[in-house]
Amino acid sequence: xxxxxxxxxxxxxxxxxxxxxxxxxxxxxxxxxxxxxxxxxxxxxxxxxxxxxxxxxxxxxxxxxxxxxxxxxxxxxxxxxxx
Numbered sequence: 001x002x003x004x005x006x007x008x009x010x011x012x013x014x015x016x017x018x019x020x021x022x023x024x025x026x027x028x029x030x031x032x033x034x035x036x037x038x039x040x041x042x043x044x045x046x047x048x049x050x051x052x053x054x055x056x057x058x059x060x061x062x063x064x065x066x067x068x069x070x071x072x073x074x075x076x077x078x079x080x081x082x083x
Contacts, residue, residue, distance in 0.1 A: 009015050021027035035041055
């Protein structure tokens with residue numbers, strides 16, 4: 001995950017220097033986009049919420065018995081408390 005942009009300074013002199021640094025290219029104002037990072041825009045869209053792949057596709061592919069077995073295993077792991 002990309003780093004969060006620092007807050008803008010409240011002091012007007014520091015804010016003005018930051019604006020000059022951004023305009024001159026010494027400081028970055030925005031995080032790089034997916035396309036500037038060399039990522040495929042279609043793949044990025046699939047990774048976002050609402051994509052057609054992931055948990056929903058996996059649940060559809062599994063039988064009811066298999067889903068139940070996975071849920072039981074997860075519950076045992078959750079409630080075992082490392083015993």
